[in-house]
Amino acid sequence: MEYRLSRRGFLTGTSALAATAPGLGLDKAHALTGISRVTDMNWKPFMDQYYDGAVRIVEGIRDTQLGNIGRAMQKAYEIRKNGGTLYSDTTFGHYASFAGSRDLPGQPWILPQFDIGSPEETFDAIKPGDFLLTHVTSEARKRAKERGVYVVGVTNNYYPFYKTPPDGLRPDKMALPTTEEMSNMVIDSQVPWDNGLVDAPQITEFKLCPSTGLAAFSVYWSCTALLATLIGSKGKDTSVEPARRYLDLLLARFRQIKTDRDKFDRVAKKWADMILAKRPVFMVYGEQFRMSERRVGNPYVSDAVGAASGSMIGQHYNPDKLTANDMVFICSMRSRQEQELEAARMAKRKGAYVAALCPYATDGDSSGVRLYKEVDDAFNTYSDESEGVLDIKGFDTPICPTAGLTGLLVHWMLMASWTDQMAQRGEMPYYWMGYHEKGGDVYDQVIRPYFMKRGY
Secondary structure, three states, X not given: OEEEEOHHHHHHOHHHHHHOOOOOOHHHOHHXXXXXXXXXXXXXXXXXHHHHHHHHHHHHHXXXXXXXXXXXXXXXXXXXXXXXOEEEEOOOOOOHHHHOOOOOOOOOOOOOEOOOOOOHHHHHOOOOOOEEEEOOOOHHHHHHHHOOOEEEEEOOOOOOOOOOOOOOEOHHHHOOOOHHHHOOEEEOOOOOOOOOOEEEOOEEEEEEOOOHHHHHHHHHHHHHHHXXXXXXXXXXXXXXXXXXXXXXXXXXXHHHHHOOHHHHHHHHHHHHHHHHHHOOOEEEEOOOEEEEOOXXXXXXXXXXXXXXXXXXXXXXXXXXXXXXXXXXXXXXOOOOOHHHHHHHHHHHHOOOEEEEEEOOOEOOEOOOOOHHHOOOEEEEOOOOOOOOOEOOOOOOOOEOOOHHHHHHHHHHHHHXXXXXXXXXXXXXXXXXXXXXXXXXXXHHHHHHHHHHHHOO
């Protein structure tokens, strides 16, 4: 990796704070040195960088990992057939924390998800002969493998794996077992070790706009597709084609989203104008899904509010504090959901600006009341299925939705475009550096007061 001093990044980005914020411990933060990591920076528009990176991840899974996914699910099927229990621990990361919720449309729950934040003792209770799909690394998970649990690790930028440089994560994270050390076999989700897909010259310390959820759930739904096929065929159909079909459908939806590129830029420019003129609160809302009896939430909102490599501007929707000056962004997996419709209507009644990402129809029907008709600006996620996209023998309804992942792509393409518009005005928004990365906690503690003062 080559390093250089970025004059543009130093003068206009967060590195310039070193000259204006004495006494804040900046000398302790490697992130505030003005040193730019020159990797694959090509200075193309941020939105295009995000889109291309997302496609690269999904194509990489399809082109290199289907064999591994197939072998992992055949092992899971054999364990299930022999009376073992299947567990999925694909819940770490903001989007991932709710993206596999049990009540999500199209979720067959054949790879049951742990509740997020499951204590380490939980993994000590998994029995020899059981199966665990996980994208988290820990000593407890490693012990599970050593006593006979079959562990399939999925690479995740929050934890060390073969792409992670020796000093990439904070020391306690680097001391954990790697994905490879902890697993019987590994599925490479194609996630970059540093999460973000956007190289911004104004913020040289880390990449912007996260990819963790996109990578994790492209793998999770591919696994679900193949395991369901094995269950439905009683182990006879070992083809990886259902997973390939899922990923091909997902990429086709991505290409449809790209056709709205001009609209992304147009709305992003509008957002930049509004934010600079009015300093609004930017609130994010979406339907709540249940991960467990004690935890509910929305994957989009979780990713928009506080995620590593995400903008600091997102806040949870609070109708009691909403004013006519504010902006509301409603992120939906459905075309017509009562809670989201009411949130849009309430915000409009108060005079706030409202935007949404959502499918424009339900199974091809866009008649009647629809979320996109209730807001000032809307983006189609092109995933209008009421359940999933795959018809699998033995399952009453289609499984494996694309709506979550297409919506996630829309979300971050839009945020990337808005960030680009702000940067062009010399008003680069502040972003969160991941606490899991070396120096991330210091960086965020230093930067946060500046965001609170400026509002973006």
